[in-house]
Amino acid sequence: MRELFLLSDDMIFLNHGSFGACPKPVFKAYQDWQLKLERQPVEFIDQSRDFIINMKRVRIKLAEELGARPDDLVGVTNATEGLNIVAQSLKLEPGDEILTSDHEYGALEKTWELVSNRTGAKVIEVEIPLPLVSEPAFSKVIIDAMTERTKVLFLSHGTSPTALVFPIKRVVDEARARGIITVIDGAHVPSLIDLNLNDLDADFYAGNCHKWMMAPKGSAFLWARRDVQTMLEPLVISxxxxxxxxxxEQKGPFGNSRFIDCFEVRGTRDPAAWLSIPAALEFMKQHNWGEFAKHSDLLARKTAETISRLTGIPLFGSPNYCAPQMVAIPLPECDVEDLKRQLYETFSIEVPVFRWKGHCILRISIQAYNTKEDVTRLIEALTKILKL
Ligand SMILES: Cc1ncc(COP(=O)(O)O)c(C=O)c1O
Incomplete structure (x- = not known):
């Protein structure tokens, strides 16, 4: 499988989770789109010609994959952009509360901080009890923190620092019943966790296609339930x-809904990454990716259990709540920067090591291109460096 990826072969790559890795045939499709664009830029980019049709084709394919209507999602550059569109569109005021968890991604914490500074709304961060072992334990702390001031519930579906899958359905339903807007950060979710956006029925959801779907960087989506699409304004007006x-149902200038036209047409840009999403889906289908994912998941879990046994430190969640293929492993107290450097420079292992809320964490991602030897090398390196 490694042969099918562009990853340089002088390292062990255990960090698919950060930015993904694009398979060669998908990258080729991406470059083909770019060549097509440069050969006839007007035909390609002009909204009256191919652009609208090409973009829509991808919406249809992706919507099928995500259990959504093609008119409820638009392409964005990344999940951060999609979530910024939502956060910066919402009409909040002093006294309002934005309820969130303590496992959120740093860039989005900053986004809500800006929104809070601009509007006077307050961010309320709930501590999720660890280890995460049951849905009721998760839902209870969130629901208990909802008040009549809560206007927004912002949660990751798959968390970044702890690689957990938050069981969000019940809190999304509860928020809906109370008139609280739900904004879900699904950056990791597409092609990692089963997702049906219609069934989840949140208000807003953003996800990356460049991570586990393995499309090129620059391919992500923002989904908005039909009846709340009118709440959104683009960050760039074009x-x-x-x-x-x-x-x-209001039509935009290019024949789609206003929601689609506002976000799809936003200045001259290269949409090749978005247009390559069908190639990524096709790649996974052709290679029966579900089977690789199962093997990768098993290897990730076994590796995490082995390291946890060596350190004597339990994982952050029971298997039901750990993300597939990606596990955050708490380590004994150490210099995380130094460990990361040694793993890369001495052992040629690319893997994130960071500090989160007093924990030293190693987050492994296992993709089809990883082998048992890769994780054996990791365990040997950790044993040496940390003297386990
Ligand atoms: C939970 C979560 N949200 C948001 C992001 C941001 O993704 P991007 O930089 O592609 O916008 C990440 C990135 O890893 C993430 O893990």
Whole structure:
């Protein structure tokens, strides 16, 4: 499998989770789109020609994969952008509360901090009890923190520092019943965790296709439930924008809904990454990726259990709540920067090591291109460096 990826072969790559890795045939499709663009830029980019049709084709394919309607999702560059669109569109005021967890991704914590500074709304961060072993334990702390001031619930579906899958369905439903807007950060989720956006029925959801779906960087989506699409304004105003005047059925200037046109047409840009999403889906189908994912998941879990046994430190969640293929492993107290450097420079292992809430954490990701030898090398290196 490693042969099918562009990853340099002078390292062991255990960090698919950060930015993904694009298989060669998918990258080729990406470059083919870019060549097509440069051969006839007007035909390709002009909204009256191919652009609208090409973009829509991908929405249809991706929506099928995600259990969504093609008109409820738009392409964005990354999950951060998608979530910024939502956070910066919401009408909040002093006294309002944005409820969130203590496992959120740093860039999004900053986003809500800015929103809070601008609007006077307060961010309320709930501590999720660890280890995460049951859905009720998770839902209870979130639901208990909901008040009449709570206007927004912002949660990761798959968490970054702890690589947990938050069981979000019940809190999303509860928020809906109370009129609280749910904004879900699904950066890791597409092609990692089963996702049906219609069934989840949150208000807003953003996900990356460049991580576990293995599309090129720059391919992500923002999904918005039909009846809340009118709440959103793009961060960049371009030809696709028109003033809001009516419901979600309001047409935009290019024949789609206003929601789609506003976000799809946002200045001259290269949409090749987005257009390569069908190639990534096809690649996974052709290679029966589900089987590779199962093997990778098993290897990830075994590796995490082995390291946990060596350190005597338990993992952050029971197997049901640990993300597939990606495990955050708490380590004994150490200099995380030095450990990361030694793993890379001495043992040629690319793997994230960081500090989160007083824990030293190693987060391994296992993808089809990883082998048992890769994790054996990791365990040997950790044993040596940390004297386990
Ligand atoms: C939970 C979570 N949210 C958001 C992001 C941001 O993703 P991006 O940089 O692609 O926008 C990440 C990145 O790893 C993440 O783990």
């Amino acid at each position: 030809h696709g924008w028109i003033p809001q005047s009516g419901g979600p």
